[in-house]
Amino acid sequence: MIATAGISSPRTTPRDARAMILTLTQCIGGLGIFFAGMYLLTENLRLLTGRRFREAVARFTRSRPAAVAWGVSAGAVMQSTPAVTLITVSMLGSGLIAVETGLAMVLGCNVGTSLLVVVASLDIKILVYLLLGLAGLSFASTRLAAARTVPLIVFGIGLVFLGLDLLKDAVGPIAQQPWLRDLLASSGSSMPLLFLVGIVLSVLTQSANSIMLLAIALADAGALSFNQAVITIYGANVGDSMLTWVLSLPLRGRQRQVAMFQVAFNSIAACVMLPLLAVELVGGVPLVLALARQITVDPPLQLACLSVMFNMGGAFTLYPCIPAAARLLARRYPPPTEEGDAAPQFIYAEAAAEPDSGLDLAALEQRRLVSLLPRLLAIARDQPADAPARLRQRRESIAQLSSAIGEFLERLGERSLQPSAYERLHAASSKAELIDGIADTIAELASAASVSGRHDAAKRLSSSIVEGIDAMLLTAVEAMGPDGGEELVVLQTISGNRSTLMRRIREDYLAREVGLSTGDRRDILTMTIASERACWLLHRFADALLAEARIEGGLGALPKSHADSIRS
Template identity: 30%
Template sequence: MLAGLGLFFVGTALLDRHLRALAGRRLRDVFAGLTDNPWKAGWWGFCIGAVAQTASAVTYLAISLVNTGLLPARRALTALNWSNPGTCVLIFFLTLPLNVFTAYVMGVAGILYAFQQPKNWRHAVGFIFGIGLLFYGLFLMQDAGAQLNQYDWFRELMESAHGQYLVVFFVGVLLTVLAQSGNAVVLVTIVLAQAGVLGEDEAVIAIYGVNLGASLITHILTLRLKGTAKQMAMFQVYYGWLGTLLLVPLFFIEVWGGVPLVLAALKLTNLPLAQQLALTNLIWCVGASLVVVIIERRMERMLLQKYPPDSNESDDRPRYLYPRCEEDPPACLDLIAQEHRRLAARLSQYFRLPSGLSGNALATALPRHRDFTKVTDEVSQVLHALMDQRQSGDLAGGLARALERHDLLCALEREFFQVLPRAKQYAGGPDSLGHRTLEGLEAAWLTILDAILSQDPDDLDLALMISADGGGALARLRENFLEPATLANREEQAAALHLLGGCERLIWLANRLVMSVQDGGGRDLPDFR
């Protein structure tokens, strides 16, 4: 049993890893196309759930697309709703008698996987090998399950669970949260029921508990989210509660009241026990999805009211990255590029600091600096996670450019934080040397920022020209200090001279950032200006 469970989890991990490599970006493209048709959103949500096999993975995908503006929140909720029945599809295949076929598939795929042949199909081979291990692990558990009755302690434990429906329900919830896989616990439940050590009624209520536990996994993994992202996560949590409130009372009405409902309908199908239990899992998901369809508008309004979007809600955390996004490196690099654009745009906030000695610009800038640092630290963790995967080819080049841009953005923000608050305090009036220097710097930065956001080749060329040593921006800044001394007193000139040194460092770093963006080429990302 333990060996079979271990192979099942290894197969699940292989399937997930290679599936992301095969279809990660395609799934994002399909999801992003669900903009105006609820039927299309529901169908593709079902298909994506069948491929991803975990509600939490689909939730992360929806969150990233909603955050980037590629998918409206309403369509994301529709797709999420019907992705849940899709996650039940794998269970049906695992209940079919495919032992010999699985042995051939696993053998051939295992040999090809070991020798990494053919190289262009390595992810497809890894995916097939993962499916083979997953099935083989299940068959091992099925063969061993029949022998569990030989152990008195296990038989007595299962007999003590007979009729203890609430206990079995909460054990299903707990095991699902601990295993982080609802399908794994459902399969173990089916194996125990087939072996005769767990009653059919107990197996059904255990599966109900598994589905509630799956929604709790999403809740736990998304505790730190806010606003629209939190709406997506809590939709899945409420989905789990709705399914529980619908099916669990019906179960007890049938068992204790003798009213023929779900259990009676399952027996009428005359299917093998394993397929009846797989059907139970599907009934739970479809039932919950149908309830959601009826109250979808109310749920949407409630989620919007309880977790309202806030323009400043993600200042101290990434907006586009989501948990475990590094498992899909190509899509992750796209999200990091968008996060870098957002960070570059936030640097303009330093020009809006209060001016004058009484403005306390440093106190205003400090929270912005801390929030910026928190975001860059989290992005840095994702970048290093990608580095640990040892990327190759184009991905390695893209990762190197992303690391370079990240370091430049961090250095640029530190210069903004060190230079702008003091410059704002000592800028003086509109005709002062410091004020004109700040105006020149802001004009140069806005041109550079526009080029970074648009990635238009002409804009990038202009940004490089004005930020180059001896270019337009630095030349205008230096010209301020060639004016007659009567235009500024000695104290003002000293402050402006200090400002000029910081400005030169800022322009130089901005020049390097533009060069990095230009070298990286356009990635066909939306303009977030």
């Protein structure tokens, strides 16, 4: 502990004031280092959680105990329930795991993250400095420049513990401050109030762990009694759920199911652990506090163990209820249609073993993906009150499906392929890139076109563009079908360079219509530019489809003259 403030005397000298400022800034610095460490840790771990990682996790977590075990490990390493939840949701979205498995992972993650408090309660300064030193020194080596992710993760872990250590050391002198002691004394031994303080501080700092460590440090400094620290720790855990609940309000479907399970986790843990604590304190029955005392004689470590026990209480209670919870959550928060759209319907991991049929399935999935794009324009057409949120969800589901197709093609590329299959794979990858570009453009167009309450002229143009581009997209979907030869010729004819037309339309509207607001003018500009780009991309897409037809020799459905020109 840093002895910077023996400032309990009524007269404050300049030296005392300086020491106090130093202590407070140490607190702020410690918090900053903690959050910077968490950021480094989470962001770099995310880079390691690619397709192979997620597939390996899916294989490992086929049983519920294995899913819990993975959750504990992931929570302990990542130290971030939202980060683990994000990976879980993405695995759910790509169909790699079932909801029950995801819930088991989240359950384990809660126990895993609580282990940080135990580790941070130990004196691990030497280990922390060593981690920071080794990871930091590796940055000096240019040879290791290509593999910086792991050192950055280690550096992040080091920063997390350094930040917590600084915070812990600063709390001692602050705890000696008369104003703080008065404040804590004024709350008396009100356990409900401290429970509430734990909740509020956890929500405000968005870090339950830092509040738990603060409570442990205050108890260690004598500012809080042991029991007061316990109730604050319980409150901080419940606060974590409150924060998850607030953050999950805009979520829907499986994301909401997982988030609400997380909310239920700490709430149920509190329902189990609070009565146990009350029975022990009031009735003198030896329960969790007694168990913590059995584990260690060190009070700070006892408090850290109680935090883990709180989470284990929730985990043991909820573990047998996971299937029922999954059913209940599915009923309460049913997946929106977009979520079903995000899951692949044709491709699956094992299909990559047979490249030719795998490529056929990828083509079917790509057609399905393109058929989802008009739904973005349908939102612009209908202009519901929550258009931005719907567009965002729809865009996310399209991006998820696109990413699943991309990963499948990547997996096919790892196989040993015949030259013709390589050509097909290349064509499919080109198509995938173009579809992504078209999806981005259509989303931009739909976003500008979905603004309601516009000038009549802007509304009219918006409608014309939405319907016109929608017709082209529908043609593209037909062109990708089994008998799409003629539609492909039509698509190639109707798409293409629209710069002159769109410039004329844009200039006409802007010059002719009086009363257009700045927003209307901006949207007219965005819509015309986006539709110009959409036409150009669709023309390139038609070219890519023709190139693919040439590789596959599937020119039978094309008109003879066109098929001949392609063959030549």
